[in-house]
Amino acid sequence: MVRRQGVEVERCKSVSTIQRMIGGKWKIEILFYVALKDVRHFGQLRRCIGTISESTLSKQLKELVDDGFLERIDFGEVPPRVEYALTKRGRSFVPILVAMKEWGEKELRL
Numbered sequence: 001m002v003r004r005q006g007v008e009v010e011r012c013k014s015v016s017t018i019q020r021m022i023g024g025k026w027k028i029e030i031l032f033y034v035a036l037k038d039v040r041h042f043g044q045l046r047r048c049i050g051t052i053s054e055s056t057l058s059k060q061l062k063e064l065v066d067d068g069f070l071e072r073i074d075f076g077e078v079p080p081r082v083e084y085a086l087t088k089r090g091r092s093f094v095p096i097l098v099a100m101k102e103w104g105e106k107e108l109r110l
Contacts, residue, residue, distance in 0.1 A: 021063075021067045021069070022064075022067075022069070024063060025056075026049060026056065027060050027064060030057075030060055030064060031069060031070075031093065031097060033049070034085070034090070035090065035091075035093070036094070036097060040083040041082070041083060042057065045057060045061075061084060064090075068087055068089040068090075069087060069090040070084045070087060070090055071084070071085050071086075072084055073085060
C-alpha cells in the first residue's frame with residue numbers, strides 16, 4: 001500500500017509488473033512484428049521499426065528474452081544467423097496485442 005495525503009492507495013502488482021516487462025519504448029511494437037507479421041530477424045525488425053537504433057533494438061530484444069516473451073535461436077553459423085520467436089508467454093500475449101491494435105484502429109482512427 002502507498003500512502004498519499006492520508007489515503008491508502010493499493011497498487012496493482014500484476015499491472016505494475018507487466019508495465020515493467022513491456023514498458024520499453026519499442027517492446028510492444030517488437031512483439032507485434034514478431035507475433036503478427038512473422039518478422040524473426042534483427043535486420044527485418046530494424047527495417048520495420050525504422051527509427052530504432054541497433055543498440056536500443058538489441059537491448060529491448062534481450063529484455064524481452066529475459067522476461068520470457070521471446071526466445072533467441074542462434075544457429076551457430078558463420079556469418080551469424082539468429083532468429084527470434086515467441087515463447088509460450090509471448091503467444092499468450094498475442095490476444096492482447098490484437099485487442100490493442102483493434103482498439104487503436106477504432107478509437108484513434110489511424
